[in-house]
Amino acid sequence: MHDEDYKRRYVFGADYGTSEFKYGPITQGERPLAVENRGYFPEKSVLSQIMGADHEVVVGKDVTLFLESGAELATRLVYPMREGIVMKDDARAWKVVKELTHYALEEFRPKGWGFNGFYVVAALSAVAPRYMYERLFEIFDSMAKEVGLVHSATIIPQPLSVAIAHKKTSCVVVESGHGNTQLAPISRAPIRGAVVALNRGGSDANAIMAEILKDAGYGDLAGEEALVRKVKESLGLLPADLDPAISFAKSNPEAVRAVYAVPGTRLKIELAENSWTRFLVGEYVFNPNHEIFQSYFKRGMPRPKDTKLGDVVFYGTMDVAEAIITAVEKCPVELQPLLYSQILLSGGNFSWKVPEKLKGICVDSTTKVKRMMTEKGIENVEVNMASEPQYSVWRGCIVYGYAVPAGYNWSWEKMEGWMNFYK
Amino acid sequence: MVLRTVLERALTNYMSKQGLRFEGGSMEEGVLRFVGNGFAYVVKVLDEMGGRPELISAALESAFWAAKGERAYILVPRNVASMDELMAIRLHGIGLLLHGTHGLEELPPMVKHIGKDETQTSVKYENASHVIERIEKLERFVQRINEIDTLVSRLERLEALYGKLSDRLLAFGDVRPSHVKTAVADKSNNSADTKTELPSFMKDNPWLDILAEKGPFNA
Numbered sequence: 001m002h003d004e005d006y007k008r009r010y011v012f013g014a015d016y017g018t019s020e021f022k023y024g025p026i027t028q029g030e031r032p033l034a035v036e037n038r039g040y041f042p043e044k045s046v047l048s049q050i051m052g053a054d055h056e057v058v059v060g061k062d063v064t065l066f067l068e069s070g071a072e073l074a075t076r077l078v079y080p081m082r083e084g085i086v087m088k089d090d091a092r093a094w095k096v097v098k099e100l101t102h103y104a105l106e107e108f109r110p111k112g113w114g115f116n117g118f119y120v121v122a123a124l125s126a127v128a129p130r131y132m133y134e135r136l137f138e139i140f141d142s143m144a145k146e147v148g149l150v151h152s153a154t155i156i157p158q159p160l161s162v163a164i165a166h167k168k169t170s171c172v173v174v175e176s177g178h179g180n181t182q183l184a185p186i187s188r189a190p191i192r193g194a195v196v197a198l199n200r201g202g203s204d205a206n207a208i209m210a211e212i213l214k215d216a217g218y219g220d221l222a223g224e225e226a227l228v229r230k231v232k233e234s235l236g237l238l239p240a241d242l243d244p245a246i247s248f249a250k251s252n253p254e255a256v257r258a259v260y261a262v263p264g265t266r267l268k269i270e271l272a273e274n275s276w277t278r279f280l281v282g283e284y285v286f287n288p289n290h291e292i293f294q295s296y297f298k299r300g301m302p303r304p305k306d307t308k309l310g311d312v313v314f315y316g317t318m319d320v321a322e323a324i325i326t327a328v329e330k331c332p333v334e335l336q337p338l339l340y341s342q343i344l345l346s347g348g349n350f351s352w353k354v355p356e357k358l359k360g361i362c363v364d365s366t367t368k369v370k371r372m373m374t375e376k377g378i379e380n381v382e383v384n385m386a387s388e389p390q391y392s393v394w395r396g397c398i399v400y401g402y403a404v405p406a407g408y409n410w411s412w413e414k415m416e417g418w419m420n421f422y423k
Numbered sequence: 424m425v426l427r428t429v430l431e432r433a434l435t436n437y438m439s440k441q442g443l444r445f446e447g448g449s450m451e452e453g454v455l456r457f458v459g460n461g462f463a464y465v466v467k468v469l470d471e472m473g474g475r476p477e478l479i480s481a482a483l484e485s486a487f488w489a490a491k492g493e494r495a496y497i498l499v500p501r502n503v504a505s506m507d508e509l510m511a512i513r514l515h516g517i518g519l520l521l522h523g524t525h526g527l528e529e530l531p532p533m534v535k536h537i538g539k540d541e542t543q544t545s546v547k548y549e550n551a552s553h554v555i556e557r558i559e560k561l562e563r564f565v566q567r568i569n570e571i572d573t574l575v576s577r578l579e580r581l582e583a584l585y586g587k588l589s590d591r592l593l594a595f596g597d598v599r600p601s602h603v604k605t606a607v608a609d610k611s612n613n614s615a616d617t618k619t620e621l622p623s624f625m626k627d628n629p630w631l632d633i634l635a636e637k638g639p640f641n642a
Contacts, residue, residue, distance in 0.1 A: 042511075399625055
């Protein structure tokens with residue numbers, strides 16, 4: 001079989017997300033498979049060795065079985081990534097990444113003859129340092145040599161993959177995850193020097209929701225992270241403009257009053273006279289610099305700080321519009337208007353509902369960003385929300401692998417092409 | 424310490440609640456057999472005296488029974504091994520019944536253990552003639568595989584030849600950088616069925632052209 005035909009048949013996408021690892025070959029269709037990005041290191045014993053179950057690390061669905069054992073989870077359960085990054089010297093984290101990679105590829109190993117390994121397209125965070133690329137290629141090399149599952153591999157940044165999946169050739173991808181937000185300008189390729197990262201994500205919106213719950217008399221529930229997230233998704237609102245929204249809420253308390261009934265319990269959460277605080281949750285994601293948040297910081301809510309992870313600075317309190325402008329202004333001037341006209345928001349952190357009776361007071365994320373950009377003097381802005389954002393990265397990987405010719409070799413200078421492992 | 428006879432009584436009661444019938448067993452070896460649901464069940468009973476060495480030999484013995492197509496279980500004191508160690512046995516497709524202060528309890532059965540497919544394909548060595556018959560069948564399969572191997576090597580030689588010819592054509596003819604796009608278009612032109620096979624995110628995707636240009640001739 002000719003290289004190009006072979007490659008198109010065996011393209012395999014692997015999205016290394018912080019919380020979930022999504023994977024599957026081109027034949028998977030519209031959606032990949034997903035497992036939690038974590039591994040369990042079982043206790044070593046003679047018995048395990050004799051029974052042939054002496055894997056150093058267990059990943060995938062089997063992890064759940066081990067969780068039943070109630071063993072010391074804190075030391076045995078390893079989540080390899082933080083903010084999309086695996087630390088260089090974290091040996092156990094890299095073992096999890098390797099085992100997950102093997103697990104995913106093995107699941108789709110074709111039966112019969114003629115298979116010489118997959119063409120793997122892996123997607124990493126836009127802020128992943130070079131050593132992560134090197135270590136991942138080492139893993140693919142071992143997958144080729146030890147188990148014959150990899151023919152060639154390439155690694156692309158996740159925002160590029162999102163842009164590809166949404167058919168946008170020039171755009172700014174704003175990807176907001178649990179712990180951080182990445183802004184990556186793309187113009188037929190990622191503009192690597194222009195990536196901006198924020199040290200803010202869905203977890204920060206949860207933090208302010210917890211404070212609001214405490215103030216409303218639900219202090220006992222504020223520590224339950226999963227519940228707080230549900231309350232945030234149900235009660236949190238994104239105001240078009242915070243001050244007028246608060247004034248409206250205070251003069252029309254019934255209009256903003258809402259109840260969250262915890263499923264399967266008798267518990268009902270109602271913010272009552274504090275219902276105006278529902279607007280703070282959405283606002284905090286987009287702009288934590290409003291003076292109203294100072295009182296929360298003074299009372300102990302952690303203020304998002306500027307941090308450095310590897311070579312990348314994650315800005316703490318920079319607002320979303322400012323971050324977009326900062327990223328775009330790192331690009332050539334003639335490209336900037338085009339980038340402003342194609343802003344693509346991706347991630348659950350941008351999913352804000354607009355209740356019918358609060359139209360005009362509340363907005364969705366695209367309108368909010370557009371308003372914020374206009375306030376900063378940027379016109380002709382077009383903002384879109386990514387559909388099915390959870391699958392975008394994997395889909396982009398499949399398109400990338402399908403299209404990039406098999407004979408195009410990996411270049412460390414350009415950070416693209418195929419690294420060939422099949423001899 | 425719970426006496427083995429008490430354990431065996433508790434086990435018999437438990438299994439009968441599961442719809443299984445006691446078939447007999449050896450008190451000396453601590454092995455009890457049950458039947459029901461179309462399967463034979465064999466349970467190795469361990470007491471607290473045996474400890475880990477006895478658990479290891481019970482696990483090996485049970486693995487042997489499982490390989491023969493029987494449903495193997497070990498009845499084990501709750502504190503004889505860690506849950507991770509017990510998991511190692513479960514991963515091997517052996518059921519585990521734990522006994523402790525709260526009586527007798529089954530660890531959730533492994534998928535492998537209760538998988539329908541596996542039980543359907545378990546080999547039952549009923550008699551020697553059946554085994555011989557299967558060996559003969561396997562020999563016929565091996566012969567066919569050899570024939571396929573020969574065909575594969577011929578096909579690989581043809582593929583190599585085809586690859587060389589394609590490379591020469593590319594070198595001499597006009598290089599078409601957007602060959603990937605053409606391949607997609609060709610496919611969709613060939614049949615309506617093929618078009619529907621393309622995922623939505625690939626259809627009319629301008630990146631197919633852009634990425635195809637990254638070929639070795641344009642790098």
